[in-house]
Amino acid sequence: MKLNNKIPLHNIKDEFTINIEPISHKNTYDYNVVHRHNYYEIMFFVKGGGYQLIDFDKVPIVDNSCYLIKPRQVHLVKREEEADGFLIQFFNTSIFSEEVSSLLTLQYHSDIKVIFENDKLLINKGISFLNLIRNITKEESVFLKQKSIHLLSTLLYELEECTITKGKFKNTNDRSLIKFTELVNLNLNTKTVNEYAEKLNITSKKLTDIVKNKYGITPLKFIHNAVLLEIKRDLMFKDTNLKEISYNYNFDSPSNFSLFVKKNTGLSPTDLQKELLKE
DSSP: OOOBSSOOEEOOSOTTOEEEEETTSOOSSOTTSOBEESSEEEEEEEEOOEEEEETTEEEEOOSSEEEEEOTTOOEEEEEOTTOEEEEEEEOSTTTSOTTSOHHHHTTTTSSOOEEEOSOHHHHHHHHHHHHHHHHHHTSOOTTHHHHHHHHHHHHHHHHHHHHHHTTSOOOOOOHHHHHHHHHHHHOTTOOOHHHHHHHHTSOHHHHHHHHHHHHSSOHHHHHHHHHHHHHHHHTTBTTOOHHHHHHHTTOSSHHHHHHHHHHHHSSOHHHHHHHHTOO
16 A cells, blocks of 8 residues: 555535435546545445555455445545445534434444445436435425435434444444543543443443443443554654654553554554555
């Protein structure tokens, strides 16, 4: 993988924009180069071929498949010429209410990148929704935003239901879990379970029960996984200052930072960077 001075962060024009394009459209940036975006991207491939890199996992692109790329994830697409389909890009902020689709909130630090594969029925259903949304956005309607959001929300519920049905993801209505996930994302320098429990006005035991029931891991492991993921993303920079990274995540010293990385990966930060940047 090519080592960059800085991973490009791509944006869309405003928080209410919903972009739908063929995957083969002429992009405004080079998706063959490692990049990140600050919006959600869902890719529907009718024809597969090639692979994607999503947060350091190599994901093959197969026929009749759907992939989720979340904000801030490291992303790269190496698709074969015949691989094609459609993609949709959008923000979560200011579009959805707190009740809409835990697909976006609860999976922020999850391992789910593939929503479905080799499912012609689901790919046709997904693309039908995209066509409806795209047609709505071309209308001159006073309810353009509301109608577009309604259709997008329905599509997301369909995708979430798919992950639940296929056993990839458990449904939840627990607001504490949703809030915990959001807090971890916003406060990566906070590393104790007690601090999060206090913010949520619940006991540490209650938080442990909620997180273990949902993710199968302790809240501390969930926090550590989130911090480690951000550290990996930071290590993609060419001129990485390990001391600065350790400071950013509130480690007492660079040596404690190195111990944390070593404990969770088996590698030193320098060796981890080399491993991440291998072809």
